[in-house]
Amino acid sequence: MAGITNFMQGRSKRILVPGGAGYIGSHTCVELINRGYTPVIVDNFVNSSIASVDRIRQITGANDVPVIEADIRDTAEMVRVLREHECEAVIHFAGLKAVGESTAQPLDYYSNNVQGSLSLLEAMKQAGTGHIVFSSSATVYGTPVSLPYTESHPLAPTNPYGMTKYAVELMLNDLVASRAGINAGILRYFNPIGAHPSGLIGEDPNGVPNNLMPFVAQVAVGRRPHLNVFGNDYDTPDGTGVRDYIHVVDLAEAHIAALEKLLASPDSFTVNLGSGIGHSVLDVVKAFEQASGRDIPLEFVDRRPGDLPAYWADPTYAMELLGWQTRLTLEDMCRDQWAWQSGNPNGYPDVKIGAA
Ligand code: NAD
Numbered sequence: 001m002a003g004i005t006n007f008m009q010g011r012s013k014r015i016l017v018p019g020g021a022g023y024i025g026s027h028t029c030v031e032l033i034n035r036g037y038t039p040v041i042v043d044n045f046v047n048s049s050i051a052s053v054d055r056i057r058q059i060t061g062a063n064d065v066p067v068i069e070a071d072i073r074d075t076a077e078m079v080r081v082l083r084e085h086e087c088e089a090v091i092h093f094a095g096l097k098a099v100g101e102s103t104a105q106p107l108d109y110y111s112n113n114v115q116g117s118l119s120l121l122e123a124m125k126q127a128g129t130g131h132i133v134f135s136s137s138a139t140v141y142g143t144p145v146s147l148p149y150t151e152s153h154p155l156a157p158t159n160p161y162g163m164t165k166y167a168v169e170l171m172l173n174d175l176v177a178s179r180a181g182i183n184a185g186i187l188r189y190f191n192p193i194g195a196h197p198s199g200l201i202g203e204d205p206n207g208v209p210n211n212l213m214p215f216v217a218q219v220a221v222g223r224r225p226h227l228n229v230f231g232n233d234y235d236t237p238d239g240t241g242v243r244d245y246i247h248v249v250d251l252a253e254a255h256i257a258a259l260e261k262l263l264a265s266p267d268s269f270t271v272n273l274g275s276g277i278g279h280s281v282l283d284v285v286k287a288f289e290q291a292s293g294r295d296i297p298l299e300f301v302d303r304r305p306g307d308l309p310a311y312w313a314d315p316t317y318a319m320e321l322l323g324w325q326t327r328l329t330l331e332d333m334c335r336d337q338w339a340w341q342s343g344n345p346n347g348y349p350d351v352k353i354g355a356a
């Protein structure tokens with residue numbers, strides 16, 4: 001519908017997408033294009049490949065996806081890009097996201113995630129861009145006081161990565177309260193997994209995956225011998241950790257709903273994006289074995305320090321506010337993850353910047 005409206009107006013709305021070459025950003029760019037928007041990607045490729053942009057073009061048939069290689073901490077460049085492309089809003093994915101690494105290198109995380117977001121907001125003010133959707137995380141809640149987490153659950157992140165997300169949330173809330181002409185949609189993601197059903201884009205972690213799903217997929221494709229399951233003595237139905245997994249395409253669609261809400265009304269909001277359903281590590285392994293037809297050998301090892309036993313979202317507010325809820329199941333997530341992993345066993349091909 002938005003596509004038709006934009007077409008009839010003769011020009012599609014341009015949306016700046018910092019981090020648009022990454023995992024969630026690339027899927028959101030596909031949905032933006034499907035709805036008639038033009039994403040303007042800014043990425044420094046610290047954790048992504050320019051090849052993903054070529055795949056976005058392949059999936060959507062859009063040849064006019066601008067890509068700028070830049071760091072969001074370069075405020076002047078962000079102002080230039082926002083002005084040159086006349087961007088109406090920003091969907092901000094750019095940042096570092098590895099919890100363990102954030103504990104070892106906290107200053108890198110504060111610099112990329114907090115200073116980077118500050119720079120981007122400063123650029124938006126200078127360029128007069130009035131809307132931002134921000135990738136936050138369920139990790140801002142910390143140890144559950146009650147479950148499921150609602151948006152009003154106390155915030156107490158337990159690692160530097162989570163602290164940076166919390167800090168940016170505070171910064172956005174203060175900016176909105178100052179009536180600077182910017183409204184913000186803060187999205188607290190639960191555990192995004194899966195891939196586009198085409199199998200052309202997906203998560204391509206550097207080195208050994210930190211997260212469960214990419215690790216399982218690499219075991220299935222033969223890149224790793226077995227999965228280490230971090231703990232089987234939690235107080236959960238099968239003793240393994242429980243999380244709220246969300247298909248990355250559902251998540252991408254939620255960004256469009258959030259964007260359109262911000263474009264339509266001056267209000268700002270903070271909302272959970274999850275399914276409301278918890279799955280254990282063993283549930284995920286079983287579903288992946290079924291989807292792939294491969295065995296996933298596993299070993300039970302000690303708990304991973306810092307892991308919470310179980311948490312999941314209360315997704316009620318997302319439905320009330322955005323009219324959005326998840327529609328894809330764990331089976332869909334595993335099927336699409338397998339399409340990506342089996343079609344791209346070593347991830348994206350090496351492509352030189354500028355060649356895609
Ligand atoms: P990703 O690493 O695939 O994508 C992030 C992108 O940002 C990458 O393309 C990277 O190269 C780019 N980037 C990083 N720092 C940059 C900088 N200073 N300037 C320009 N580009 C920069 O990660 P993702 O999984 O797609 O996550 C996207 C966002 O969602 C991140 O902010 C992450 O913290 C947040 N998030 C992710 C998860 C998850 O489990 N994947 C959960 C909650 C929140």
Ligand code: UFG
Nearest residue numbers: 137138139190191210211212215228229230241242281307
């Ligand atoms: N797990 C294993 N083996 C592995 C990897 C993970 O058993 O090799 C287990 C974990 O112990 C946990 C579950 O699988 O019980 C999920 O772990 P992930 O690492 O996939 O995800 P987390 O819930 O730890 O964290 C992720 C992101 C965070 C984000 C959070 C949001 O890494 O950045 O989801 O809910 F903040």
